[in-house]
Amino acid sequence: MNAILPSRPLSCALAIALALSALPAKAGCDQASSHRLHQIQGAGFQSPALKQTVSARGVVSALLYGKEGPVGFFMQEEARYQDADPATAEGIYVYTGRLALPPLKTGDVVAVRGKVLEFGRKGDARSETQLQPASADDVQACGIRGDLTPITLRLPLSGGAAQLEALAGMAVKFEQPLHVADSYNYGRYGELTLSSQARQWAPTQLYRPGSAEAQSLRAGNLRDRVLLDDGKTWQNADDWLPGPGGLSAGNTLRVGDRLEGLTGVVSFSNGAYRIQPLYPPRVSAANRRAAAPVRQPGLLRVASFNVLNFFNGDGQGGGFPTERGAKTHGDFLRQKAKVVGAIRQLDADVLGLMELENDGFGPRSAIVELLEALNAGLTADRQYHLVDPGLPRIGSDAITTGMLYRPSRVKPDGAAQALTVGDPGKNRPSLAQTFAVDGKRLTLVVNHLKSKGSSCDQLMANGVVDTDRGDGQGNCNLTRLQAALDLLKWAKRRGASDQEGLLLMGDMNAYAKEDPIRALEEGGLSNLLARFGKDAYSYVYQGESGNLDHALADAALGKWVADAGEWHINADEPAALEYGGEFKSAAQRQRYYAPDAYRSSDHDPLYVDLRLGPSGGAWR
Structure with missing residues (x-):
């Protein structure tokens, strides 16, 4: 994917050139916006505009892919239109499914008309606020580039689920190194659990069960982790890290390995908040494979x-x-x-x-x-x-x-x-x-x-x-x-x-x-x-x-x-x-x-x- 654009407006001439080169002759935005994205998201876990049909405009941050191409995208309010309430997210996921969309990439300004829905599995405590257009005409590429400024996010989280909900649909960047804490679902679902620690310990490995220390460690582990996804909606896709070439028997990705430069969009699906990447982070082998333990003669x-x-x-x-x-x-x-x-x-x-x-x-x-x-x-x-x-x-x-x-x-x-x-x-x-x-x-x-x-x-x-x-x-x-x-x-x-x-x-x-x-x-x-x-x-x-x-x-x-x-x-x-x-x-x-x-x-x-x-x- 393309790199994030600098946080300053493009010149008029450059915007016109991009519009002419990237869009069909009839493309443009003629939809009037009824809502800002923070108004759609609201300050809670569900949208105050639930089941309403709304119109909004924003900057494309990341696309989500199915096997045959994009099935949706995230868009974010430009900084100049964002509100001052830290509890309201300034981004949203637009689910398009099989609709024929105009070509979109990170930084494009789009206008969307769609129904506001909350998507989640049965039994999930939370859901993802989505816009769902009824037809391809409800998604319009505006032919200009916009201001997409990622929010700096750090681990451990200070506010847990509420903190991530307030960033739903928004681009975030981690300026600290992160480490792989778990890769069990990496092959099937493309998921990696990341932490700021090189290793997270089971509480009862270090402390007596039920002790205050064990409970504190458990809570600290949960705050100090984030789920990195692969931007794909199907199972068993080719694993994309580490580069070059992705996972293989000789190019492994182990618990403790370090990731730097992670930038992505906060989303929620399958019961968990996750980061959908804008581009691959840098991976270094901080926990290399060890040869068999040396055996001393005579033992x-x-x-x-x-x-x-x-x-x-x-x-x-x-x-x-x-x-x-x-x-x-x-x-x-x-x-x-x-x-x-x-x-x-x-x-x-x-x-x-x-x-x-x-x-x-x-x-x-x-x-x-x-x-x-x-x-x-x-x-x-x-x-x-x-x-x-x-x-x-x-x-x-x-x-x-x-x-x-x-x-x-x-x-x-x-x-x-x-x-x-x-x-x-x-x-x-x-x-x-x-x-x-x-x-x-x-x-x-x-x-x-x-x-x-x-x-x-x-x-x-x-x-x-x-x-x-x-x-x-x-x-x-x-x-x-x-x-x-x-x-x-x-x-x-x-x-x-x-x-x-x-x-x-x-x-x-x-x-x-x-x-x-x-x-x-x-x-x-x-x-x-x-x-x-x-x-x-x-x-x-x-x-x-x-x-x-x-x-x-x-x-x-x-x-x-x-x-x-x-x-x-x-x-x-x-x-x-x-x-x-x-x-x-x-x-x-x-x-x-x-x-x-x-x-x-x-x-x-x-x-x-x-x-x-x-x-x-x-x-x-």
């Missing part, structure tokens, strides 16, 4: 990885779509390549897995197919075996936990156990296996506690109904807490020894300051991500980052830990780069996909490096 690496519904159908190329995961066998092969690539680069000696298809341990099972793909081409000393607890399946859920290990590095000591933790109808069993390592014993427990996504209000935990308390911990917190307490009881029964260490890893579905993690810490386990780093996160949800995935060690194992952390290959990446073909054109399926580790899942994997040799020396 034993234990890792955990939520592999995002790894379902292999019937194990013979059929059985798709599955209950979860890939819709086609082709998509599953793409998923498998990414997961295998990530695991190989992690280079773990023992690996805990979550979200595997719960179809047992037979030759056609998901975990065996993953195992065989991992081992293909590896030398014998780097190959894996699976941990089999001797059960047909682990639990009754569609997904389950799993464990792989390298026999060249560790030896199983005793049988694996599937531990019932919390309500067995909600929490998946945890998988525990002890390994012998150079005179010591390491017990790994892989966990995947109940998610926050569905209600537990029909359950009782210690005599209390497990409802969402509104304290930021979401659904099923008491169910997860009971699972954590059961893990502690099991750990206490097995006893403790200086030569036997316990490591709990996996997707706990609870952030760092929530009750289940606090219970594990108060029960004597050390939070390794907090110990060996700061600002831990493994997941981004609705623009807020935190670690749902945890690694916790007892006192014995804590003495052996040399390093621990996350590998940020997934949480920061756009969901469009996942393996799946849904909501993508054939070209996008090619451009967005690479058989690499990035966006192989929605959770980042964790690693813990252990020094297990005699007297604290290197294990070999």
Whole structure:
């Protein structure tokens, strides 16, 4: 799109030249204005002229596009005609649909006659005031250029929704750098959540649930964000940032990346205020992709990885779509390549897995197919075996936990156990296996506690109904807490020894300051991500980052830990780069996909490096 015009009137000669060059001979404005735009918008969330037919004039700021061309445009009152009331917006959206319009571009003066309507989805608390012309003759290009002066807008917002409503339909500019906080809907809807902060934190990642600090952070996060749209009305359009060329597997746009020079128009649709861009902002990679965490010689690496519904159908190329995961066998092969690539680069000696298809341990099972793909081409000393607890399946859920290990590095000591933790109808069993390592014993427990996504209000935990308390911990917190307490009881029964260490890893579905993690810490386990780093996160949800995935060690194992952390290959990446073909054109399926580790899942994997040799020396 063209750049915004300077805020001064054009000379008469230049206006005439533009008119003659850009407009048909009969074009012009012969409509008398009945209203100024601020009179149509009013000072509230709905127009005082609702359902009236009005005439108004303004300067085109941005056009909104459908697949076949413009479906509407925003126009703004010139500065000299604006009122002094900051609560009344000086812009409006003109919905034209399929009407044949004169050619329009940013800066053109237009006259419009149309009906004033409020457009919003059923159930939305707010709507967008629109002018809807009845015919193409109701939109007239005046043949002159006008004064379009963007309003400077800053984050965090000072007035929330009311502040944006007062700018509805108006051009705004951000003179501060903004950062990507969330890109989950970027591929399908062209939406990016932006913030002035490089990262927005989940309140219960940093503060106790329900505390004044957590509530303040939540409110601050909401004020310090704005939704950037793509100026298009259809789904699955080609993603336009970053330039040049837009999004691709090798040209990603990660959470934390910086945008500068954002200028656009405030609009409201699909339940949210958003910025429709006048032209692309400048993007810089402020959060570059990281290579796999360096592994020091002689250390034993234990890792955990939520592999995002790894379902292999019937194990013979059929059985798709599955209950979860890939819709086609082709998509599953793409998923498998990414997961295998990530695991190989992690280079773990023992690996805990979550979200595997719960179809047992037979030759056609998901975990065996993953195992065989991992081992293909590896030398014998780097190959894996699976941990089999001797059960047909682990639990009754569609997904389950799993464990792989390298026999060249560790030896199983005793049988694996599937531990019932919390309500067995909600929490998946945890998988525990002890390994012998150079005179010591390491017990790994892989966990995947109940998610926050569905209600537990029909359950009782210690005599209390497990409802969402509104304290930021979401659904099923008491169910997860009971699972954590059961893990502690099991750990206490097995006893403790200086030569036997316990490591709990996996997707706990609870952030760092929530009750289940606090219970594990108060029960004597050390939070390794907090110990060996700061600002831990493994997941981004609705623009807020935190670690749902945890690694916790007892006192014995804590003495052996040399390093621990996350590998940020997934949480920061756009969901469009996942393996799946849904909501993508054939070209996008090619451009967005690479058989690499990035966006192989929605959770980042964790690693813990252990020094297990005699007297604290290197294990070999």
